[in-house]
Amino acid sequence: MIAKIQKAYALTTQGAKDLVKATLWTVAANLSLMIPVGLLVMALGNIISALMTGGDPAQGVWGLTALSALLVAVIYIVHWFQYKALYIATYQESANRRIRLGEKLRELPLSFFGNRDLSDLTATMMADCSALEQAFSHYVPQLWGTVIFTVLIAIGLLAMDWRMGLAVLWVVPVAFALVLGSRFLQDRFSTRNFLAKRRATDGLQELLETVKDIKACNQKERYLQGLEEKLDQAERATIRSELVTGSFITSAQAFLKLGLATTVLVGVSLLIEGSLDLTVFLIYLIAASRLYDPISLIFMNMAAVFSSQIRIQRMREIEEQAVQTGTRECKPRNYDIVFEHVKFAYHEDEGVLEDVSFTARQGEVTALVGPSGGGKSTTAKLAARFWDVNEGRITLGGIDISRVEPETLLQSFAIVFQDVVLFRDTIMENIRLGRRDATDEEVLAAAHAAQCDSFVQKLPEGYDTLIGENGATLSGGERQRISIARALLKDAPVILLDEATASLDVENETAVQAALSGLIRDKTVLIIAHRMRTVMGADKVVVISGGKVAEIGSPSRLLERDGPFKHMVALQTESQSWSLPGDEKC
Numbered sequence: 001m002i003a004k005i006q007k008a009y010a011l012t013t014q015g016a017k018d019l020v021k022a023t024l025w026t027v028a029a030n031l032s033l034m035i036p037v038g039l040l041v042m043a044l045g046n047i048i049s050a051l052m053t054g055g056d057p058a059q060g061v062w063g064l065t066a067l068s069a070l071l072v073a074v075i076y077i078v079h080w081f082q083y084k085a086l087y088i089a090t091y092q093e094s095a096n097r098r099i100r101l102g103e104k105l106r107e108l109p110l111s112f113f114g115n116r117d118l119s120d121l122t123a124t125m126m127a128d129c130s131a132l133e134q135a136f137s138h139y140v141p142q143l144w145g146t147v148i149f150t151v152l153i154a155i156g157l158l159a160m161d162w163r164m165g166l167a168v169l170w171v172v173p174v175a176f177a178l179v180l181g182s183r184f185l186q187d188r189f190s191t192r193n194f195l196a197k198r199r200a201t202d203g204l205q206e207l208l209e210t211v212k213d214i215k216a217c218n219q220k221e222r223y224l225q226g227l228e229e230k231l232d233q234a235e236r237a238t239i240r241s242e243l244v245t246g247s248f249i250t251s252a253q254a255f256l257k258l259g260l261a262t263t264v265l266v267g268v269s270l271l272i273e274g275s276l277d278l279t280v281f282l283i284y285l286i287a288a289s290r291l292y293d294p295i296s297l298i299f300m301n302m303a304a305v306f307s308s309q310i311r312i313q314r315m316r317e318i319e320e321q322a323v324q325t326g327t328r329e330c331k332p333r334n335y336d337i338v339f340e341h342v343k344f345a346y347h348e349d350e351g352v353l354e355d356v357s358f359t360a361r362q363g364e365v366t367a368l369v370g371p372s373g374g375g376k377s378t379t380a381k382l383a384a385r386f387w388d389v390n391e392g393r394i395t396l397g398g399i400d401i402s403r404v405e406p407e408t409l410l411q412s413f414a415i416v417f418q419d420v421v422l423f424r425d426t427i428m429e430n431i432r433l434g435r436r437d438a439t440d441e442e443v444l445a446a447a448h449a450a451q452c453d454s455f456v457q458k459l460p461e462g463y464d465t466l467i468g469e470n471g472a473t474l475s476g477g478e479r480q481r482i483s484i485a486r487a488l489l490k491d492a493p494v495i496l497l498d499e500a501t502a503s504l505d506v507e508n509e510t511a512v513q514a515a516l517s518g519l520i521r522d523k524t525v526l527i528i529a530h531r532m533r534t535v536m537g538a539d540k541v542v543v544i545s546g547g548k549v550a551e552i553g554s555p556s557r558l559l560e561r562d563g564p565f566k567h568m569v570a571l572q573t574e575s576q577s578w579s580l581p582g583d584e585k586c
């Protein structure tokens with residue numbers, strides 16, 4: 001049963017067990033709320049029998065008061081346990097769910113992120129987790145707890161007097177049928193509502209991320225119009241969904257109240273007939289007045305649980321994604337990277353690389369060059385197993401990298417991308433990301449070698465200065481120097497440089513290149529370069545064009561041929577002499 005609950009609600013084993021516990025405590029809490037009804041019936045029974053027999057109606061009042069005090073304590077204790085089981089366990093599960101999701105995301109291949117909208121993923125991590133937290137602390141255990149409680153009470157009512165039991169209970173299955181029968185409609189409208197809201201949130205996030213470009217293109221009005229439309233759609237979808245759910249739930253709740261009328265009618269006729277005791281009648285009247293409220297609550301909880309299904313489904317989708325696996329030991333005989341007939345596509349039928357074969361040797365700089373969109377970055381990222389190849393294989397020192405667990409493999413790589421990611425932390429900690437256990441002295445030495453000193457010294461607290469989100473307060477060149485410092489600190493045997501010095505001015509570029517030459521000694525260096533100046537010092541050039549290897553050789557050998565490399569060099573030399581129209585006059 002635990003396994004089924006776990007699957008149905010995307011919970012951990014402990015979460016499923018806690019859910020059962022919370023449900024049982026909810027049953028106990030609901031049953032404990034019937035204690036006052038029992039006490040009331042006892043008190044009324046005493047008074048009625050005293051009045052009928054001419055005795056003292058106040059007789060036994062102290063005993064009843066003492067019993068009431070005891071039972072209030074019982075109610076309190078039961079509710080305290082219910083609270084603990086409901087909330088503390090749920091929040092614990094919610095924390096576990098977030099950690100589990102985070103762990104899962106860490107293990108997922110980048111292909112997963114390429115196919116998913118990142119704001120949608122953030123929403124799953126934040127909004128879906130919070131909504132499920134609410135569902136599991138409020139709705140699900142309450143729902144099942146109240147269902148079990150209702151069944152128990154119904155059995156009791158039918159057993160005591162089946163005629164009165166039926167008079168109270170006949171409305172329950174009809175009202176349930178109304179809510180369950182409308183589930184299809186409720187699901188449909190709540191899914192539409194969910195998707196419309198998600199589109200509006202995505203639109204809003206996109207606006208915030210691209211506000212600079214929208215303003216620069218003077219498209220503010222057009223963009224805001226689109227966003228307004230999305231917000232309107234979300235509003236309409238919410239109203240429709242609430243209307244559909246509300247109509248069915250309220251109708252079912254109103255229908256339940258008919259039971260009170262039938263209880264009175266049947267009870268009074270049975271009393272007149274003389275086949276029903278007055279105390280029993282009172283018990284049914286009180287029971288009917290207390291029973292319908294929890295059932296109404298069941299209907300509301302059912303609607304909330306139905307609308308949580310889409311979130312549970314999304315959570316399950318992520319949890320069931322296949323992860324990249326492999327051995328946790330990687331001892332290559334050297335650090336040569338060999339591409340053997342590699343074929344790769346990000347999406348089916350959209351091939352990016354086709355039969356790519358080359359070797360990047362340890363101790364050499366291998367430059368990947370070629371036209372934009374040709375597949376250079378893809379090639380470099382495949383070497384670090386960011387994705388798995390579709391055909392062929394890539395080896396590191398003879399080991400097929402698809403057999404090595406990605407995190408283990410990445411220990412051998414230091415990577416400097418074009419788009420540097422920085423965290424809202426001090427510069428010191430941003431550099432330490434290269435090697436968590438590095439001492440302050442080692443971090444400072446790496447920063448110095450990457451030419452960070454010149455701009456860090458101008459910051460108010462030097463290396464302890466906090467930088468804004470993704471280093472928004474730093475220039476492109478400064479961000480790149482921090483990224484190079486990270487790579488220097490990591491000091492890994494394989495280095496991937498994606499146009500690492502692209503954002504630097506000539507002075508800094510020369511200095512950083514000097515630092516990089518120290519870093520790359522005896523290592524396998526795969527560099528993606530757009531500027532031919534960077535490439536000329538490489539040992540080998542691999543020209544990748546249209547996803548295929550167009551040429552391989554040393555820069556000097558390739559320059560002797562009349563191939564694509566020579567053509568690219570000629571084009572770039574030509575473009576260097578290009579100037580803005582009118583410059584000549586200055």
Ligand SMILES: Nc1ncnc2c1ncn2[C@@H]1O[C@H](COP(=O)(O)OP(=O)(O)OP(=O)(O)O)[C@@H](O)[C@H]1O
Nearest residue numbers: 114346347352370371372373374375376377378379
């Ligand atoms: N994450 C991705 N998902 C889908 N397609 C992608 C992804 N990254 C790149 N592509 C596509 O793969 C092709 C090769 O891209 P890649 O970035 O490897 O080229 P590149 O030679 O490095 O280009 P550039 O010099 O402009 O950086 C392009 O058509 C690109 O649109």
